[in-house]
Amino acid sequence: MKLGVIGAGNMGRAIISGILSSGLVNKNDVIASNATEASRNETVKLGIAVSGDNADVARAENLLIAVKPARLSQVIGEIAPVVKPSTLVISVAAGTPIAALEELFGRQVQIVRAMPNTPALVREGMTALCANSLVSEESFAWVQALFATCGRVEVVPEPLMDAVGTVSGASPAWVYMLIEAMADGAVRDGMPRAQAYKFAAQSVLGAAKMVLETGLHPGALKDQVTSPAGTTIEALKVLEQRGFRGAVIEAMGACTEKSRRMAAAASAAGCQKKAGAQEDSGRLSSLLKALKG
Ligand SMILES: NC(=O)C1=CN([C@@H]2O[C@H](COP(=O)(O)OP(=O)(O)OC[C@H]3O[C@@H](n4cnc5c(N)ncnc54)[C@H](O)[C@@H]3O)[C@@H](O)[C@H]2O)C=CC1
Numbered sequence: 565m566k567l568g569v570i571g572a573g574n575m576g577r578a579i580i581s582g583i584l585s586s587g588l589v590n591k592n593d594v595i596a597s598n599a600t601e602a603s604r605n606e607t608v609k610l611g612i613a614v615s616g617d618n619a620d621v622a623r624a625e626n627l628l629i630a631v632k633p634a635r636l637s638q639v640i641g642e643i644a645p646v647v648k649p650s651t652l653v654i655s656v657a658a659g660t661p662i663a664a665l666e667e668l669f670g671r672q673v674q675i676v677r678a679m680p681n682t683p684a685l686v687r688e689g690m691t692a693l694c695a696n697s698l699v700s701e702e703s704f705a706w707v708q709a710l711f712a713t714c715g716r717v718e719v720v721p722e723p724l725m726d727a728v729g730t731v732s733g734a735s736p737a738w739v740y741m742l743i744e745a746m747a748d749g750a751v752r753d754g755m756p757r758a759q760a761y762k763f764a765a766q767s768v769l770g771a772a773k774m775v776l777e778t779g780l781h782p783g784a785l786k787d788q789v790t791s792p793a794g795t796t797i798e799a800l801k802v803l804e805q806r807g808f809r810g811a812v813i814e815a816m817g818a819c820t821e822k823s824r825r826m827a828a829a830a831s832a833a834g835c836q837k838k839a840g841a842q843e844d845s846g847r848l849s850s851l852l853k854a855l856k857g
């Protein structure tokens with residue numbers, strides 16, 4: 565198999581869908597695993613092979629691990645014996661540094677750390693990538709091409725991954741809240757709800773495209789909308805009074821801090837595991853010395 569996916573949930577399935585719709589990888593070349601029968605039934609709908617056995621999936625040439633960070637230790641413990649030195653491992657786990665993943669494998673493994681987002685499902689995702697030194701340029705280029713099938717890709721230094729997890733990984737959540745709130749506002753003004761979601765979502769899509777495609781500063785684009793003594797400025801005044809921008813910045817800070825706390829905990833757990841392994845090997849060599857003596 566070309567690609568194995570362990571944990572085909574919200575993020576894993578979004579990535580698989582993006583990849584399959586591009587044609588870069590064929591359905592017959594993808595296998596995925598889930599923990600429950602219900603989630604396996606969902607994954608089967610993608611038309612790929614599905615297994616309940618992670619070791620089956622870990623034999624693929626390239627392995628995407630998309631389980632929750634809390635499950636990583638268990639999953640990597642299961643698959644480490646079958647992951648070959650030639651296997652390229654991609655992890656999308658938030659707040660989990662490459663070094664922590666290496667500790668969990670307990671040996672040298674080619675690792676790419678990715679931070680995607682769920683709009684990968686509609687091929688409008690944003691993914692950041694970084695890799696350890698064992699990943700060849702050719703393999704890294706393949707991973708970039710893989711995620712490019714799901715949207716835009718940027719290579720970033722690993723310390724930026726916590727910020728990325730916030731600004732693109734998690735941000736769709738509050739953009740959906742914004743769309744929901746905008747639709748509520750339109751409903752309050754008399755618009756039917758279904759129509760309100762279309763108007764709100766298309767406006768957010770259009771505004772995002774304006775930023776990406778005109779290259780203009782968001783402030784300049786805002787000013788283009790805001791007529792002197794017009795209607796928009798009335799809305800902006802209320803948003804400033806209610807601390808709209810400050811709330812977004814503070815919320816994002818909380819999100820990034822959580823990611824950093826998770827990374828610190830994952831690193832500490834890795835150090836404990838390493839210390840335990842060193843202690844075990846110390847005990848073993850003392851025992852061997854004693855036996856020889
Ligand atoms: N949801 C999102 O927007 C984003 C998620 N991520 C990362 O993606 C990863 C997955 O998150 P979600 O897809 O949201 O979670 P999810 O709960 O939707 O999916 C996790 C999947 O893992 C499977 N699973 C659980 N234990 C397993 C095991 N022992 N063996 C095999 N499969 C197992 C479950 O069946 C489930 O399908 C996390 O590490 C998260 O940090 C990263 C960026 C964005």
Ligand SMILES: O=C(O)[C@@H]1CCC=N1
Nearest residue numbers: 658729730733734735
């Ligand atoms: O909430 C989470 O932990 C994941 C990571 C980024 C988006 N969702």
